[in-house]
Amino acid sequence: MKAKLPMNDKQPNSEAPNENVEAKALEAEPAVSFPMIGLIADQIRKSVPRKLVEVVNSVSDKKQMIGSSYPYQRAIKKTDYEEELEKLQIELVKMQAWATKNDERIVLVFEGRDAAGKGGTIKRFTEKLNPRGARIAALAKPTDAEKGQWYFQRYVAQLPTYGEIVFFDRSWYNRAGVERVMGFCDNREYLEFMRQAPEFERMLVRSGIRLFKFWFSVSREEQLRRFMLRAKDPLKQWKLSPMDVESLGRWDEYTEAKESMIFYTDTADAPWTIIRSDDKKRARLNAIKHFLRTVSYDGKDESLLDDLDSQIIGSAQDIYETGERVQDGKKD
Numbered sequence: 001m002k003a004k005l006p007m008n009d010k011q012p013n014s015e016a017p018n019e020n021v022e023a024k025a026l027e028a029e030p031a032v033s034f035p036m037i038g039l040i041a042d043q044i045r046k047s048v049p050r051k052l053v054e055v056v057n058s059v060s061d062k063k064q065m066i067g068s069s070y071p072y073q074r075a076i077k078k079t080d081y082e083e084e085l086e087k088l089q090i091e092l093v094k095m096q097a098w099a100t101k102n103d104e105r106i107v108l109v110f111e112g113r114d115a116a117g118k119g120g121t122i123k124r125f126t127e128k129l130n131p132r133g134a135r136i137a138a139l140a141k142p143t144d145a146e147k148g149q150w151y152f153q154r155y156v157a158q159l160p161t162y163g164e165i166v167f168f169d170r171s172w173y174n175r176a177g178v179e180r181v182m183g184f185c186d187n188r189e190y191l192e193f194m195r196q197a198p199e200f201e202r203m204l205v206r207s208g209i210r211l212f213k214f215w216f217s218v219s220r221e222e223q224l225r226r227f228m229l230r231a232k233d234p235l236k237q238w239k240l241s242p243m244d245v246e247s248l249g250r251w252d253e254y255t256e257a258k259e260s261m262i263f264y265t266d267t268a269d270a271p272w273t274i275i276r277s278d279d280k281k282r283a284r285l286n287a288i289k290h291f292l293r294t295v296s297y298d299g300k301d302e303s304l305l306d307d308l309d310s311q312i313i314g315s316a317q318d319i320y321e322t323g324e325r326v327q328d329g330k331k332d
Contacts, residue, residue, distance in 0.1 A: 034237070036230070036237055037228075039245045040227055043246065047248065047249030048224065048248055052221060056225050062229075063075040065278050066221040067220075069219065070276060071276070071312070072282070072311075076281045078281075085124060085284070085285065087301075088288045089127070089288075091300065091305075092125065092128065092288065095295055096129050096165065099164075099297070100163040101163075102163075104210065105163075105208060106295075107159065107204065107209055108125070108166070109171045109173070109214065111171065111215050111216070112214075112215055112218065113254060120284065121214075121277075121284045122167045122169055124284045126167060133164050134166075135165075136168075138168075138170065139155075151172070152200050172193075175189070175190060176193060176194065176257060177254065177257050177258065177261065181247075181254055181257050194260070194261075194264045198269070202269045205269045211270050212273070212294070213273065214272075216283060217274055217276050227244070271315060272315070273314070274315070274316055276313070286308060286313040289304075292305055293308065
């Protein structure tokens with residue numbers, strides 16, 4: 001039976017938080033085995049609008065899309081996805097052979113809210129590549145020594161050498177997102193980052209590095225659904241931390257941080273590509289296609305890359321989740 005999220009039935013305002021509610025169904029599993037369930041239930045009571053909880057509770061079919069602005073009602077069929085993914089991964093192998101032969105240096109940055117699908121997309125990019133020439137950089141929080149260094153220094157150490165591709169599972173943009181929202185940097189440090197980031201990326205590009213920046217945009221409804229699925233899965237609990245759970249109540253703050261980040265760092269040298277990721281499989285296919293379309297590798301099969309979905313992927317000016325853009329302090 002599907003676990004329901006806690007909801008205050010006495011709350012007249014559908015946008016109000018769910019206060020003073022018992023997390024009944026969420027505690028269907030022992031709290032010791034699933035510690036994140038209690039944390040999420042508490043966060044929902046404090047800060048998640050009742051209307052949002054109703055939407056998530058009303059749908060038991062994981063293939064049904066619940067984000068209000070997502071352009072598709074159903075997830076892509078698994079057989080169609082797997083067939084297309086296999087063909088695209090063959091293209092990725094061709095691309096890597098070309099990159100190795102021509103001493104290319106390639107950096108792909110994957111950013112987005114928690115549970116937006118970054119890690120799963122990176123996995124599909126890399127799982128058929130030669131690991132000697134492709135690696136993932138997923139850095140932990142900075143050490144005391146790193147805190148005393150130039151902010152970008154520990155990321156510079158991860159940049160590729162000739163013939164190498166590096167996938168950043170989160171990146172220097174931590175400062176524009178989680179560090180700003182959670183107060184891990186002061187305003188001076190934040191503003192200096194926003195000034196330096198375009199200059200840093202311009203140097204990378206002019207040095208010959210091919211830089212790709214992806215932002216995975218997940219709806220608030222879908223993010224909450226994924227958090228609950230992870231909290232109840234013993235093999236996926238590690239993907240959640242108390243800080244991730246706290247982000248449920250800071251949706252608007254993260255939205256403002258994202259908007260500022262894109263405004264100041266979406267440049268001609270290093271533009272952002274936005275991907276709507278409520279359907280993870282569609283997001284993966286379109287991310288891979290976009291990347292392959294921009295690289296002129298040997299033996300490219302152009303016919304596999306023609307049908308990029310403009311409803312799913314586009315520039316920062318073209319793709320936004322309805323209700324997420326912040327203007328004059330208010331959401332659309």
